[in-house]
Amino acid sequence: MLSELERIHLGEFPTPLHELKNLSSYLKGPRIYIKRDDLTGLALGGNKVRKLEYILADALAQKAEVIITIGAVSSNHARQTAAAAAVLGLECQLVLIGPEPEQMQGNYLLDHLLGADCYCVRNRDVETAVARLIEENHRRGKVSYVIPAGGHTPLGAIAYMQAYSEIKAQSPQDFAAVVTAVGTGTTYAGLHLGQKNNPDDTRVIGISVGGDLAWCHREILKVVNEVEEQLEWTASRPEDFNIFTDYIGEGYTIVYPRVQEVIKLLARKEGVLLDPVYTGKAMVGLIDLITKGFFRPDQNVLFLHTGGTPELFSL
Known part of the structure; x- marks a missing residue:
């Protein structure tokens, strides 16, 4: 089914994947890598x-x-x-x-x-x-x-199912987790399907930027289950997802001080610009999980940069 889908050329792929060595050293945690889907090439890029x-x-x-x-x-x-x-x-x-x-x-x-x-x-x-x-x-x-x-559709999820295969092809190392922001949940849904299609020990972790846990589960399942039905796969359930809702703050698009601090941290340690709505909150979540010992120092963790740079100019 996937091989029969039409796709037009709009972006530049594969996007870069590289290690954030300064941030990893600063946090004294796992080795942190970043997948640069902020560099997809169309009108300042993004997922x-x-x-x-x-x-x-x-x-x-x-x-x-x-x-x-x-x-x-x-x-x-x-x-x-x-x-x-x-x-x-x-x-x-x-x-x-x-x-x-x-x-x-x-x-x-x-x-x-x-x-x-x-x-x-x-x-x-x-x-x-x-x-x-x-x-x-x-x-x-x-x-x-x-x-x-x-782009909260099965086609949107399939795009990130394919992106997961791109990540696997780029990365000789195994990742303990792939971490992404969860807005509508489509990107997370696709990464979940990608991991299911390339089964290993990687956990797909979502950091919600607005929706509560029940909402995230419901929206992700809408597209995941539709794709699974087309592929004749066993249906996923909410307990198959790893979603954290502790980093939303007061709500979607509402920035809080820790997000601003983390945006500055990435800019000054790695020259990477996060945005205040999605990747800023997602990185707050990842750093908090690292400081809490969620990952071992010998593990590799991948952060998906989904773009959003223009909103930095609204801060």
Whole structure:
């Protein structure tokens, strides 16, 4: 089934994978490696580029002319979707949750630069806004294709199932864990499926940046179980996942002091720029687990950098 899926070229793969030697020494913990999916190459990169290679291939197969997607005003997914649509010559309409910013900055600035039409709405009005756009596009004779927030589809998960195989091909060493931020849960879902397809002792660890444990389990299972059904695999259960929800703070997109400290730490130790919404919180979680002795000093741990750099300019 996977070999038959269409995929278009949008990013530069494989992305680099290298050791964070200074950080590992500083923490006196395991050897920490980083997978640089912030360097996927499309409009400042990020993990959504992998997903869009599969999702937009499906959109083109369905003769789509307008891409509609949803996200927060600060959404990395929205920015990467706008960029991909521009490359493919498609219209892009972004339904963004939250008030329209008084100042254009970060991803919201880039959305406009990339030519997307942006509609800032309240969370409860998202479905109505999407339906209205689909109807307006239909009246213009345009075919719409709707991508859920974060590319939260089986195709999005399959992209990171394939990314896990890329990691295995790049890495002669075994990893005790692969650590990623959990937003919609699609990237985590794909890594879980990848580990299931390449069974070893690696644990896929997710650091939630917004959702509670029940929400994370539910959203991850939505896409994981659908892919498993297509592959005729045994269905995963919530107890198969390793999700930590201790590092959310006051909520999604809300930055707290420890996130800012860790962003500075990575910048000054490794020259790596994390973002305040996803990778900053995920690295807070990883460092806390290391200091608590969750990993042995002789182990290797891989951190997935999912991108998000533009939001640093909104701090």
